[in-house]
Amino acid sequence: MKTIKDSVHDHIRIDGVARALLDTPEVQRLRRIAQLGTVSLVYPSANHTRFEHSLGVYHLACEALEGLGIEGKQAERVHAAAMLHDVGHGPFSHNLESLTYRRTGRYHDDVGELLADGQVGDVLREHDLEPKAVAGLVAGEGRFGQLVSGELDVDRMDYLVRDAHHTGVPYGTIDHGRLVRELTFTDDELVLDEGNVQTAESLLVARALMNPTVYSHSVARISKAMLRRAAERLLEAPEAGVDAETLQRMDDYDLTVALRNCEATSAFSRRLDHRDLFKRAVWAEIDDVPGGIIESDHEAIRQFEREIADRVDVDPAHVILDVPGRPSMTESTSRVLVNGDVRQLGQQSPLVEALRAAQYSQWRLGVYSPTELRERVGRAAVEVLGLDIEGTLVTEVRDGLETTLDEFVE
Numbered sequence: 001m002k003t004i005k006d007s008v009h010d011h012i013r014i015d016g017v018a019r020a021l022l023d024t025p026e027v028q029r030l031r032r033i034a035q036l037g038t039v040s041l042v043y044p045s046a047n048h049t050r051f052e053h054s055l056g057v058y059h060l061a062c063e064a065l066e067g068l069g070i071e072g073k074q075a076e077r078v079h080a081a082a083m084l085h086d087v088g089h090g091p092f093s094h095n096l097e098s099l100t101y102r103r104t105g106r107y108h109d110d111v112g113e114l115l116a117d118g119q120v121g122d123v124l125r126e127h128d129l130e131p132k133a134v135a136g137l138v139a140g141e142g143r144f145g146q147l148v149s150g151e152l153d154v155d156r157m158d159y160l161v162r163d164a165h166h167t168g169v170p171y172g173t174i175d176h177g178r179l180v181r182e183l184t185f186t187d188d189e190l191v192l193d194e195g196n197v198q199t200a201e202s203l204l205v206a207r208a209l210m211n212p213t214v215y216s217h218s219v220a221r222i223s224k225a226m227l228r229r230a231a232e233r234l235l236e237a238p239e240a241g242v243d244a245e246t247l248q249r250m251d252d253y254d255l256t257v258a259l260r261n262c263e264a265t266s267a268f269s270r271r272l273d274h275r276d277l278f279k280r281a282v283w284a285e286i287d288d289v290p291g292g293i294i295e296s297d298h299e300a301i302r303q304f305e306r307e308i309a310d311r312v313d314v315d316p317a318h319v320i321l322d323v324p325g326r327p328s329m330t331e332s333t334s335r336v337l338v339n340g341d342v343r344q345l346g347q348q349s350p351l352v353e354a355l356r357a358a359q360y361s362q363w364r365l366g367v368y369s370p371t372e373l374r375e376r377v378g379r380a381a382v383e384v385l386g387l388d389i390e391g392t393l394v395t396e397v398r399d400g401l402e403t404t405l406d407e408f409v410e
Contacts (some may be wrong), residue, residue, distance in 0.1 A: 001019070002022070006052065006059070007166075008158070008162050009059050010020045010057055013057070014058065016076055017083075017123065017124070017129060020123045020127065021084065022083070022122075023118065024118070024119040024123060026114065026118065026119065027051070027054065027084070027120075029087070030049060030051035030086060030087065030089070032052035032251035033050045033051075033086075033089055033091060033093060034050075034092060034093060034252055035093060036166075036167075036214070037094065038095060038220055038227060039214060039215075039220045041220070041223050043169070043214070045168060046166045046214075048162060048163075050052055050089055052162070053086065053158060053159055054084075055083075057148075057154050058082040058201065059155055060158055061079060061147060061148065061154045061335060062080075062123040064154055064180040064183050065078060067181050067182075072288075074144065076127060077137060078137060078147060079143050080124060080129055080134045081137035085155060087120070088107075088110060088111040088248075089108045091247070091254065092224075092227060093253055094108075095224045095227055095228060096228060096231050097123070098298075099231055099235075099244075100244045100248050100310075101390040106248075109149060109234040114135075115131040115134055123275065127181035137149075151334040152334050156203065156331075157176040160172040160203070161173065161176055163210065167214055169214055171206060171209035172206045172210045172214075174206045175199065175202060178198055178199055179192070179203065184194045185246060186342050187342075189283070189335060189342060191336060191342055194340075196336055197336050197345070197348055197349060200334050200336050200345045201345070201351050202302070203334070204329070204331045204345065204351065204352065207331055208329070208358060210357055211359070212362045216362075218366070222277050222280070222320075222322075222366070223277055225278075225320045226278060226368075227319065229268060230259050230265045233262075233264045233265050233268070233301055234259060237264040237265070240258065240264070240265075242258060256269070258395050260273075267317075268317075278368035279368065279369065280366055280368060281367045282365065282366065282378050282380035282387065283365075285361070285363065286360060286364075287388070288365075288387050289365050289385070290386050290387075293323060293385055293386075297381075301321050301323060304385060305320065308321070308377060308381050308384050308385075311380040311384060312379075313371075315384045318377070319367065319369055319381075320366075320367070321365075321367055322365065322366040322367055322368065324364070327356070327359040329346075329352070329355065329356055332345055332349075332355075332356075336348060339343060365385075
């Protein structure tokens with residue numbers, strides 16, 4: 001038994017297979033991966049890591065299993081999956097996942113090979129656990145996979161509270177104690193027990209409010225886009241000798257050093273190091289953007305960037321087009337018991353439609369460039385992309401509380 005003091009859950013007791021996994025290189029690597037990637041460029045205290053988050057997920061999984069009356073080998077499998085659920089993350093967490101996925105076909109939760117090999121595989125087998133079964137739970141498979149990766153998973157419960165705590169933003173506060181206590185299974189489906197519609201709504205509201213102020217804050221999006229562009233150039237630079245498989249296994253420090261030492265990426269690295277970020281040349285609402293652009297794949301987006309750069313005769317490296325996917329709200333499919341029936345939260349709660357409308361109104365397409373090029377790049381982008389120009393060009397953004405919610409703490 002080992003007890004660890006945690007900033008969110010106070011004391012976390014770790015035993016069994018989780019204790020043995022704690023000191024494996026794969027888990028210890030998570031100490032060197034920032035939970036929120038580049039968000040610390042907006043919120044300086046957001047320096048927490050995937051390691052402490054993994055401890056929190058394990059802690060909540062233990063509480064949920066206790067409430068569900070699950071013990072023995074099945075509980076140990078879930079304990080292992082909770083501790084290992086993030087070992088597949090690359091540097092800076094989700095920031096580079098789309099880049100590496102295009103080259104490897106793997107997301108961070110595809111950890112079958114990773115769990116089968118090395119010290120992690122040895123530990124699992126020493127505790128009579130099949131690595132493939134644990135990897136399935138990490139991917140959300142089966143009855144108990146819902147606890148680790150699903151609409152009501154303990155992963156989401158921990159990161160909302162932890163991210164709010166470390167950023168200082170109050171919107172992620174949820175009653176995670178009640179959430180884990182009220183989980184139950186109905187026909188192998190994980191649901192919240194009777195009388196918990198508001199409990200489920202709190203999870204939905206927290207996620208909806210954290211998105212514009214933290215996860216999709218404009219500066220976080222710009223820095224993430226710049227990091228992604230730098231990493232892409234690193235993979236394309238023969239002298240760097242880095243492929244996507246190697247990149248996925250790096251930590252934040254490995255990648256930072258590689259970017260600094262590669263001629264093709266040193267300028268981007270210097271900007272990120274000094275927080276000398278690109279600025280918004282365009283910040284367009286969803287109704288101003290032709291539908292085909294939102295559905296564009298990576299190559300189409302790169303072609304748009306080249307056309308914009310050619311139109312104003314600037315280096316294509318100085319134009320970044322950032323197109324989020326269409327707004328979605330997976331938490332609205334969380335299931336709750338109401339009068340003995342299992343219902344989706346979206347069917348039961350009048351809040352869901354309001355939050356969907358808010359999410360739709362907060363969606364923005366961004367075009368980013370160095371400050372001195374912003375106006376020229378912005379006008380070219382409007383023409384190339386066929387945007388509705390009204391309210392689209394960004395000529396000035398004021399700092400502080402007088403900005404709109406999506407521009408908070410510019």
